[in-house]
Amino acid sequence: SAVISQKPSRDICQRGTSLTIQCQVDSQVTMMFWYRQQPGQSLTLIATANQGSEATYESGFVIDKFPISRPNLTFSTLTVSNMSPEDSSIYLCSVVDSSYNEQFFGPGTRLTVL
Amino acid sequence: QKEVEQDPGPLSVPEGAIVSLNCTYSNSAFQYFMWYRQYSRKGPELLMYTYSSGNKEDGRFTAQVDKSSKYISLFIRDSQPSDSATYLCAMSASNDYKLSFGAGTTVTVRA
Numbered sequence A: 001s002a003v004i005s006q007k008p009s010r011d012i013c014q015r016g017t018s019l020t021i022q023c024q025v026d027s028q029v030t031m032m033f034w035y036r037q038q039p040g041q042s043l044t045l046i047a048t049a050n051q052g053s054e055a056t057y058e059s060g061f062v063i064d065k066f067p068i069s070r071p072n073l074t075f076s077t078l079t080v081s082n083m084s085p086e087d088s089s090i091y092l093c094s095v096v097d098s099s100y101n102e103q104f105f106g107p108g109t110r111l112t113v114l
Numbered sequence B: 001q002k003e004v005e006q007d008p009g010p011l012s013v014p015e016g017a018i019v020s021l022n023c024t025y026s027n028s029a030f031q032y033f034m035w036y037r038q039y040s041r042k043g044p045e046l047l048m049y050t051y052s053s054g055n056k057e058d059g060r061f062t063a064q065v066d067k068s069s070k071y072i073s074l075f076i077r078d079s080q081p082s083d084s085a086t087y088l089c090a091m092s093a094s095n096d097y098k099l100s101f102g103a104g105t106t107v108t109v110r111a
Helices: none
Strands: A004-007 A010-013 A019-025 A032-037 A043-049 A068-072 A075-080 A089-097 A102-105 A109-113 B004-006 B011-014 B019-025 B032-038 B045-051 B054-058 B061-066 B071-076 B085-092 B105-110
Touching: A004 A089, A019 A032, A019 A089, A019 A109, A032 A075, A043 A068, A043 A075, A043 A089, A075 A089, A102 B032, A102 B045, B004 B085, B011 B019, B019 B085, B019 B105, B032 B061, B045 B054, B045 B061, B045 B071, B071 B085
Parallel strands: A010 A109, B011 B105
Antiparallel strands: A004 A019, A019 A075, A032 A043, A032 A089, A068 A075, A089 A102, A089 A109, B004 B019, B019 B071, B032 B045, B032 B085, B054 B061, B061 B071, B085 B105
């Protein structure tokens, strides 16, 4: 399976600021996603990170709040903009191994907004 | 109604017991079914992946899918304290790979 790393692993941020989360994969992957896991809840898909084009957002998520970049097949960033305490969550990237149709997750970024 | 329902537990069992975890879903288009294990402060780890209906076994783990009932299960035999984690069911409708998750069931295996 692909090895996925995320930076930072955790952060504490002030309200109104922005944080950019990086996701790095050790091999080229076609499909890459960003999920959110709010405290005590399950994972919710934020968007599909498309290489070379704009991300595709799920209902309830917008580009102005969660801009995503995907400059190549091994890297993506998610920015959480103008943060509020409600954005305190774990943010996870995932990739698909298309050979086996299996989806793997990174370790997550734990964000606390004060 | 949530698209995927999973009993949140928690579930506490003695070592060596069989753990049974279940999810139901409402979207009949789901064809790909997965179980993930998530340890505290870690990302989800893929345990089992099943396409369509049927059973799949991998060591102590067995996944079952019954599409006619929209019901999936994960069984853990001879449970160990190291199996203590949150188990998440997930599923997708097609090869777009967009996963819908259950809420997760927290399992504790007592030594």
